[in-house]
Amino acid sequence: MRARRTVGAPRPRAVIGGPSSEGLARRLARRLRAQYVGVTARAFSDGESRLSLRRAIPRDSTAIVVESTHPPVDTNLVHALTLVSAAASAARRAVAVIPYLGYARQDRAFLSGEVVTIREIARLLAGAGAAGLVSVDIHSEAARAHFAIPAVSAPAAPALAAHFASMRMRDRIVVSPDAGGAQRAALLARELGCESFALQKRRDRRTGATSVTARGAPAVSGRDVILVDDMISTGGSISDAAALLRSRGCARVHAACTHALLVGDARRRMRRAGISSIVATNTVPGPAAAVDVSGEIAAALGARPG
Secondary structure (H helix, E strand, C coil), X not given: CCCCCXXXXXXXXXXXECCCCHHHHHHHHHXXXXXXXXXXXXXXXXXCEEEEECCCCCCCCEEXXXXXXXXXXXXXXXXXXXHHHHHHHHCCEEEEECCCCCCCCCCCCCCCCCCCHHHHHHHHHXXXXXXXXXXXXXXXXXXXXXXCCCEEEECCHHHHHHHHHCCCCCCCEEEECCHHHHHHHHHHHHHHCCCEEECEEEECCCCCCEEEECCCCCCCCCCCEEEEXXXXXXXXXXXXXXXXXXXXXXXXXXXXXEEECCCCCHHHHHHHCCEEEEEEECCCCCCCEEECCHHHHHHHCCCXXX
């Protein structure tokens, strides 16, 4: 989804780079010409974390805490909460930048007794002192709506489009592996000046098993496909979609996502399905993180570089 609102981050600014997002935080600090505050993390034998700021946060600043909550999700979430609390205590204002927001998929109760976890995460961030939140391609509008503080979802599509625009591709087409991502695929296709469509996916809520169909889809024979999703975790859905498209005669299949979690043997599974490349943003560090979204985050902060 494309963000139009901003959370506001007036100068002077300090960017605090949490352990999971140091590279992206440094890029953001350079883009904003802000002071960078590094963090040292130590893990005790019982699993507890101890965080130390490497320099003082300026008291008159807007402190921007950058910490993704990719695996280990709970550890990184605690890091984000404690750093936001420290920033709110030291600075004039604290803003949380959580490029990959874990638990955003738990935005509603599907079965009796399920906890809407993202609602509790929203309360924890506000309680820690965050005056606003910026994430990148938050999973759903329903997840964002649980935040009482200003919460903005920065779009990754422009940065992803710039990457694919530089590649030689044959009659490219953008495909979403499910109907829920149709808008995301359309946005990327609009940036690239090509067409898009969405496959239909069904998931068993209890077993997690999925099936994919392509009713009413345009021809893909001989065309290069960009399969786009907000995140790739185990690679199951994207692999099923790739296998279906390959069976219909497409040329190369490129997997694109904002958040490449790539849990377990996801990468090997996707290669077996015929996927040529995996391209993701740097919301989650790793080999696939080829696209920088610090510019999109800066825009969502309402901040002009310098």
